[in-house]
Amino acid sequence: MDPSELCFPEAFNSSCKKKVSLHSVNTLIYFGLFFMSLVTTALNLLVIISISHFRKLHSPTYFLLLSLAVSDFLVGLFMFFQIIFINGCWFLGDLLCVLYYVVSGVLISASVGTMVLISLDRYLAICDPLRYSTKVTTKRVQICISLCWICSVVYILILVRDNFQQPGTFNSCSGECVVEIGFIENITDLILTFIISITVIMVLYGRVFVVALSQVQAMRSNIIAIKQKQSKKINVKKSELKAAGILGVVVVSFIFCICPYFCVTLIGKSSLLNTSTMTLLLYLFSFNSCLNPLIYALFYPWFRKAMKIIFTFQVLRSGSSGANIL
Template sequence: MSYKIIMLHQENITVLYCFPDNNSSCRKEVRTGPAYIFLFIILSCVSVCTVILNLLVIISISHFKQLHTPTNLIILSLAVADLLVGLFLMPVKTMELVDTCWYLGIVWCFISQIMNLFSLSASLCSMIIIAVDRYIAVSDPLLYSSRVTVCKMSLIIIMGWSSSLLYNIIYVYFNDYFLQSQTRCYGECVLYIKHSWVIIDLVIVFVTPCSFIIILYSIIFKIAHYQAKAIRAVNNGVSKNQGENISKFSETKAAKTLGIVIFVYFACWIPFFISSLSVERVTSVSVVWTIFGWLLYMNSSVNPLIYAIFYSWFRESVKYIVGCRIFESSSSEMNLFPEHF
C-alpha cells in the first residue's frame, strides 16, 4: 500500500472523489505536475487568443458596411463557429487535463457534448458554403452580385447551421447518450461512440463534403489560372477593361486565400478521422480524441491569422478596433481597401 502511495506522489497525481458524499461518485484525478501546469497555461493562452482573434473578425465584418458582402458573411459564420470552439470547447478540454470531474450535471453535459460537436460541424458547413460561393464568383464574376446576395447567403447559412445542429443531436442520441449516463458514475461527462457511428460520421461529415469541396476547388483554380493569364495579356493594352480585370483579380485572390483556409482545415481534420478508424470503440476522453481533437481546435486559432496575412481589410479594421476608432461617428463608413491591388 505504501508503495502505491509513493508512486502516486512521484507522478504528482492525487486520487480523490468528485462528490465525496455520493456513493456512486467517480474518482477524481487532480494532475498538478509541472508538465500539466505548463500545458494548462499554454492551452489557456491558445483559448484566449482564439476568442480574441475571432472576435476581431466578427466585429470587423459586423461594424464596417464596406465588409457587408456575401463572401464576408460566410467568413463571419466561420468566425462565429471558431469563437464557440475557443469560448466553450477549449476551456472545458483544458480543465479536463487538470481535473477529470464534471460538476454541472447530466443536462449540461448533454448540452456541452452537443455544443462541442456543433461548433466543429458548423465550421465544416461554412467551408462548404465558401467553396460554392467562390465557384460562382470565379466562374461568372459579372453575374455574381445578382445571383448571390446578402439575404440569400444569410438564409443559406441559417439552413446550414440548423442542419448541423440537427445532425449532432441525432448523433449524440443514437450513441445511447441517455442510456450510458444512467450507468456511469456520478461526476463524469463522457460520450461513448459506437464504431458504426464512427464510420457513418466519417462519410457524412468528412468524406462526402470534403470530396465535394476538393472537386469544386480543382475547378476554381483551373478557372483562376486561366483568368490570371488573361489579365496579364490585356492589362497593359486595354484600359477600358481595367475595372473588369481588377474584379477578376479580386475574385481570384479571394479564391486562393480561402483555398488556403480549406487546406489548413483538411490538414487538421484528416489525422483525427484516420486514427479514429483504428479503434473498436471511441470515447470523448480517449487519447485519440485528446491529441487529434486539439489539432481540430487549433484550426479555429489559425483561420484569423490567415485573414491577417492575406486580407488587407482585416489588418486595417484591427487598427481601427484596437485604436477604439470604431466608436467615432460614421466609423462604419471608413474605407478599408487600398486604392491599388
C-alpha cells in the first residue's frame, strides 16, 4: 500500500486508510462546508446580537429564538472539525474524538429541547391567549432554557461515560474516531430525543394549526362589524398567528433535517462517526442551522431592520437598544 494512502504513514501496520476520492470532489466538499460554516456562524451571530441588543426583542418567544441561534452558531463553528475529518482520518487524538461526539450530541439535544419549548410557547399563545402573559414570563423561559442546556450536557455525558474511561478503545486502527453507546442507552436516546420529542412537537403544532384555522375563520366572519377596541385584539391575534406560522416553518425544516439521523439509529446502526453515512447526516443537521436565520430574514421584518442597523453601525450609538424594530 502507498504510504500516502494512510492516515499515519509512520505507523504502517496500525494506521487507517484514507478515503479515496477525486481531488476535485474533495475541493468542492471543502469549499461547500467552509462556505456553509461561514454563512451559518455569521447569520446566527446577527440573530444573537439583534435579540441581545434590542430591548423590544426581550420577550419569551425571542429568548427561545436566541437559544436556538446560539445552538446554530456553535454548529457553524463545529463544522470546522467536520472539514478536517472529511478524508476519514482523525488527527486530534482519542480524547478529542469523544469530545467531538459529546459536543455534537449536546447541540442536537439542546436544539430538540428548544424546539419543544418553542412549540409549547406557540401552543399557549394561540390556544390559551388570555393566560399566556401570566404563564409564560421572561424569567420562567430563561430558567427553562438554562435547564434545557444543562440537562443536555449531563444527558450526553451519561450516554458516553464508558468512552471517557479509555478513549479510543473501540477504534480498530490509528486515525479512526469511533464512539460506541450501549444498547440500552441507544434505545433510551432514541425514545427521549426523537420519538417523544418529535411526537410532542407534532401534537402541539397540530393543535395550534387547528385552533389557528378556527380563529382565522372567526375573524373573517366578524371583520365587518367590529369596534376599535376589538380591532386591536384581532391585530394581536393576527401577529400571534403569523409568528406561529413562521416558527412552524422553522419546526418543519428542523424535523426534516434531523429525522434521517435518528432513522439510522432506529434501524439499528451504531454511532460510528467515521462512516460516510453518519457524516452526511451530521452535514444535513448542520444545514438546518444555516437555514433558520435565512427563514428569519425572509419572514421577519425585525431581523432585516436589525441587520440594517448593525451593518450601518447605528448599533454603536447610545440609545440604539431602544429602537422600535417590531
